[in-house]
Amino acid sequence: xxxxxxxxxxxxxxxxxxxxxxxxxxxxxxxxxxxxxxxxxxxxxxxxxxxxxxxxxxxxxxxxxxxxxxxxxxxxxxxxxxxxxxxxxxxxxxxxxxxxxxxxxxxxxxxxxxxxxxxxxxxxxxxxxxxxxxxxxxxxxxxxxxxxxxxxxxxxxxxxxxxxxxxxxxxxxxxxxxxxxxxxxxxxxxxxxxxxxxxxxxxxxxxxxxxxxxxxxxxxxxxxxxxxxxxxxxxxxxxxxxxxxxxxxxxxxxxxxxxxxxxxxxxxxxxxxxxxxxxxxxxxxxxxxxxxxxxxxxxxxxxxxxxxxxxxxxxxxxxxxxxxxxxxxxxxxxxxxxxxxxxxxxxxxxxxxxxxxxxxxxxxxxxxxxxxxxxxxxxxxxxxxxxxxxxxxxxxxxxxxxxxxxxxxxxxxxxxxxxxxxxxxxxxxxxxxxxxxxxxxxxxxxxxxxxxxxxxxxxxxxxxxxxxxxxxxxxxxxxxxxxxxxxxxxxxxxxxxxxxxxxxxxxxxxxxxxxxxxxxxxxxxxxxxxxxxxxxxxxxxxxxxxxxxxxxxxxxxxxxxxxxxxxxxxxxxxxxxxxxxxxxxxxxxxxxxxxxxxxxxxxxxxxxxxxxx
Numbered sequence: 234x235x236x237x238x239x240x241x242x243x244x245x246x247x248x249x250x251x252x253x254x255x256x257x258x259x260x261x262x263x264x265x266x267x268x269x270x271x272x273x274x275x276x277x278x279x280x281x282x283x284x285x286x287x288x289x290x291x292x293x294x295x296x297x298x299x300x301x302x303x304x305x306x307x308x309x310x311x312x313x314x315x316x317x318x319x320x321x322x323x324x325x326x327x328x329x330x331x332x333x334x335x336x337x338x339x340x341x342x343x344x345x346x347x348x349x350x351x352x353x354x355x356x357x358x359x360x361x362x363x364x365x366x367x368x369x370x371x372x373x374x375x376x377x378x379x380x381x382x383x384x385x386x387x388x389x390x391x392x393x394x395x396x397x398x399x400x401x402x403x404x405x406x407x408x409x410x411x412x413x414x415x416x417x418x419x420x421x422x423x424x425x426x427x428x429x430x431x432x433x434x435x436x437x438x439x440x441x442x443x444x445x446x447x448x449x450x451x452x453x454x455x456x457x458x459x460x461x462x463x464x465x466x467x468x469x470x471x472x473x474x475x476x477x478x479x480x481x482x483x484x485x486x487x488x489x490x491x492x493x494x495x496x497x498x499x500x501x502x503x504x505x506x507x508x509x510x511x512x513x514x515x516x517x518x519x520x521x522x523x524x525x526x527x528x529x530x531x532x533x534x535x536x537x538x539x540x541x542x543x544x545x546x547x548x549x550x551x552x553x554x555x556x557x558x559x560x561x562x563x564x565x566x567x568x569x570x571x572x573x574x575x576x577x578x579x580x581x582x583x584x585x586x587x588x589x590x591x592x593x594x595x596x597x598x599x600x601x602x603x604x605x606x607x608x609x610x611x612x613x614x615x616x617x618x619x620x621x622x623x624x625x626x627x628x629x630x631x632x633x634x635x636x637x638x639x640x641x642x643x644x645x646x647x648x649x650x651x652x653x654x655x656x657x658x659x660x661x662x663x664x665x666x667x668x669x670x671x672x673x674x675x676x677x678x679x680x681x682x683x684x685x686x687x688x689x690x691x692x693x694x695x696x697x698x699x700x701x702x703x704x705x706x707x708x709x710x711x712x713x714x715x716x717x718x719x720x721x722x723x724x725x726x727x728x729x730x731x732x733x734x735x736x737x738x739x740x741x742x743x744x745x746x747x748x749x750x751x752x753x754x755x756x757x758x759x760x761x762x763x764x765x766x767x768x769x770x771x772x773x774x775x776x777x778x779x780x781x782x783x784x785x786x787x788x789x790x791x792x793x794x795x796x797x798x799x800x801x802x803x804x805x806x807x808x809x810x811x812x813x814x815x816x817x818x819x820x821x822x823x824x825x826x827x828x829x830x831x832x833x834x835x836x837x838x839x840x841x842x843x844x845x846x
Contacts, residue, residue: 278595278669278686279343286683287659289644289705292698293597293689296642299673300336300345303680304328309363309411309587310663310675310682311370317388318345318665321363321372323677323750325356326786332356333363333372335388336682343684351389354379357786358750361409361488363663366467371420373410376400378422398422398465398472404779406751406789411490413499420467421480421499423487426460427790430506430558431542436792437775438512438736442558446543446567453542456482460541462490462501462533483539483572484531489588495602496632499533502585502606503575506545506556507613511736513557520717521563523617524549527578528585530606532632540572548578576634580714582611583621586662590629593670596687597694603628605641605672607661610654610711612748615738616723618650618710624661624674640702640712642674642685650710652722653742655749678749732806736794745814751789753782756814765807765819769829772803795833800826 281295288296299318305328308321320334328334331350338345356374363372369380370390378398381390397420400408407425414420431453432440444453458474461482465472486504493500510522517525526545531537540546544553544567553569555561579585587607591600603626610621624642628635647658654660663675672685689698706712710720718724723734723743734743740752747754755761760782761768775793779786794803800823807821 278671278688279341279684281686281688285644286681287644287647288642288683288685289702290642290685291694291702292700293687293694294685295688296683296685297343299338299343299682299684300348301679301681303334303348303682305331305334305350306677306680307334307663307675307682308361308677309372310665310673311363311365312665312667312673313365313383314668315386316668318673318682319363319365319370319372320675320682321360321663322350323358323360323680324785325353325360332360332374333370337388345682347388349389352379352381352394354394357404357788359404359406359409362412364412364414366414366420371397371412371467373412373422375404375408375410376402378410378412378420396471397467397469398463398474398477400424400474404788407486407504409486409488411488413490413492414467415492415499416494416497418467420465421490421492422463422465422477423484423490423501424459424461424463424474425486425488426455426541428455428485428542429508429512430556431455432558434792434796435790436508436512438514438792438797440512440558442542442556444543444559446555446559455542460484462487462499480535481531481533481537481539483537483541483544485539485541489585489606491588491590491604493590493602493604493629493632494592495590495629496532498632500588500590500604501531501533502579502588503529503531503539503541504584504611505529505581506541507582507611508739509557511739514735516557516563518717519616519721520715523581523614523620523715525581527575527581528583528608529575530577530579530585530627530634531573531575537573540569543567544569544572546575546578548580551578577627577638579606579608579625579638580620582613582619583623584609584611587664589664589666589672591666591670591672593666595670596672597689597691599628599694600626602630605664606638607664607674609660609662609677610646610651610657612654612742612752613739614715615743616721616734617715618652618720618722619654619657620651620711622646622651622657622660622711624664639699640706640709642683643702643705643709643712645676646711650720650722653744653746655742655744655746730809732798732802733809736798737806737810740789745810751787753780753785753787754814755810755816757816758782761810761814762817762819765811765821765825766829768807769803769821769826770833772798772807773826773830774833795830800824800830 285296286298305322318336333352336345337347360374405427434440445451463477464480465477489502505526509517527548555565555567586609608621626641645659659676745755773795776791
């Protein structure tokens, strides 16, 4: 059999055909690989950190730190359909004056490698909201809800800053402006009340509450335009509070707010009041003050009255009780039984600061439609360990909790026990769901954000995977019910600090460092060390309005301790403060206090006389 070689013309034709054929095949392979790569980039989960970023999680869950040490820190967050993270900065003054931060992962490793700040507007550390709705980024300062239009696939939104709702100055405590959206074009805005319990003199022991809890016509004046939730048109610009509808009332401080699309209802977790022991020491023991009142988880139907400032919820007794400012004694219910009870009464001072109903498919079925709650941790648990500092989960069915609340993520604080709030390394604040169903958790203290993913077998998830977190709920000092005797951290302190522990520690903390946000530090403070007579005057007469301490702004109410402490007691506590917390020791005598008290009285008399004329 003979073999014939092709002619040169035929060979050229064959080579051309082969090149065309290989090119088509190659293009097809390239397309398939490209499609495979695109598919994996959207579905493949990133590698978790070996230590889960320091978090304790249920079995099968892992975590990674996606960004760390954001200089503006973090309040609420939102995640776009592209996986970009938008951050409401906690401290705009630390962030070159910008109130927002945008983050992007450009190499698909799960870590944010592009960080860009944007949005300059008036704001302080209480500015809270960050949500995405209908192609817009909505966020808030203490006084205003803004929005900026997202610009396609660009990381930063358009520069135009729209005002949606504007509050009336001045700024005060609990002005956080959290937001949520329903399915009918409404935006809901929380309006916190700048008071502990609606007293005549805020945070002053024995001060009575204003208003009659049994007569709505003579109610507390704060309830006219604070202490509730208002509903507005989400697309209308330059609205004032009077343009909206008061949707709910009787809620002291709302930071956690979300709409559940499954049950088509609004939910919130309300901050309970503080300072039972400080204000009413002959009624409440230190243990009762640490345990009460509940942080209340409400389904918010229109017209809800949470009862504040007249009532609080005792989660131990399961009752709404009359606040002592209005004649309560831990037993009197008044009309409390007529008020709506919360779905859950969480332990006191956990500080609920965000709420998220999970809609994704990445997590096991039990998490679908349930609610995650970020408990920031508060300052009012002394003399017991500070509590909260976790992300909890509440399983839901048919719009109602279907089981006990669970600890979903712990380990943020990094210490056990948490004696002072500043001991906590991280504090969970913001929650957001990614397009793939990952859960993002933001921290206020160091500017860290975690991404929680599920890597286990969803069909096998159950009690064994939850056992470790159940044990933490029962044993960790920041979660469990403290033993009244064994867990008292202050029982062996020297006597000369008892006044401080009774009246000062809730705000300024045991270490004198404050809470890092609401209450200023005493440690190496210019207000402590520069002028002792000014310091005496502050303790005697109180302080109200914005101040700066060690370069940071504060705007809380310092009560006039001169109304309930005598000269010797004030001298004693100031000597304790000046002799501790790395301050400059200086003797304060009862005579010094008496002198300042006399001068203050003469000044007040003179001012009253001028007003009378």
